[in-house]
Amino acid sequence: MKRVVFNQKGGVGKTSITCNLAAIGAAMGYRTLVIDLDVQGNTTHYLVGEIDAEAFPAEAQGVAGLFKQTVGSRRMSKNPDSFVWETPYENLFLMPSSPALAVLEKELESRYKIYKLRDALDKLEGEYDRIYIDTPPNF
Template identity: 60%
Template sequence: MRFVVFNQKGGVGKSTITCNLAAISAQQGLRTLVVDLDPQGNSTRYLLGAGADEDRDTAAEFFDQTLKFTLRNQDTDEFITATPFEHLDLLPSSPKLEELHSKLESRYKIYKLRDALDALGARYDRIYIDTPPALNFYTRSALIAAQGCLIPFDCDDFSRRALYALLESVQEIQADHNKALKVTGIVVNQFQPRANLPQQLVQELIDEGLPVLQPYLSASVKIKESHQRALPMVHLDARHKLTQEYLALHAALQPAPARRKAAR
């Protein structure tokens, strides 16, 4: 299963959600890949820590290869690096993705990521794709390559207003390029249950029939420590309330047969 984590608004927790769900998949024995398409590289730094600064092939080199004719192209797995966590690999980001954007868009390389992930075959059980805070070439590539779309929502009125345009964008990609793409759900992030506004905004989404996922992810300063130490929550503090919420959210994303099997 391939999930893209997408929102055009920055600061809503795309990288945090991507890496924490991926870490849980890997810890549960699923062969897992994170694809970091955001030039800021937050997922890359979250999973590699100081190792993110090492010289290695990245998503930029992968996409740059598609612009050139060579007698031998590198296989997709040659751009992938192992993380310190068992069963969890990464296609790292690079600031060079920004420089390549206009060339890739003008040469219409929009299907290259999908083809590359297809070429990996059955190597991975779960793939999570982190995207930039914009509907650009990289985000469209991710939406075309994915089967499920997770939309972070940070309980902000601006985010609520942006949701409708965002859902229209996903529907357009679905109609024109990827009929298999589904909106898996809206991930409520940084939720404060004792505050009136978050409760009101989330309830409005539910009342409108939007696919709001349970459970909601609590606001917690612990996530900042998780970022600083480059340890997803399941590795930093397995008993923490936020970790338990991520575990429950991960379970909710599993196919129905897998959920029934886990319940037994």
């Protein structure tokens, strides 16, 4: 089951709703993935705390890493699951956001961006019972 939480306006509770729905799913025993597409990274911060940029370079990890491998091509060289992190919570996994997404946005071909996300979700769907996506206001 995939769910996208979105609204064109910021500050309306998208991140809180996403995190709470994911926490409920994980607590019910569902293998749950949260994908943080918002450059602000509040979902990432809530679920794993501060990220050590040296230990986990943004361009090699999370959503930025997933999209970076497809710049100039629609093909993914790595399985999308390799960009997913464990959280301290049982059954709850995260594909984190990072500020690198803001820079990467300019490099992504806008006409293929949605297909890249769809392709990644199709590959992840078999690994997780529930997938929740936190989006930025401009999504």
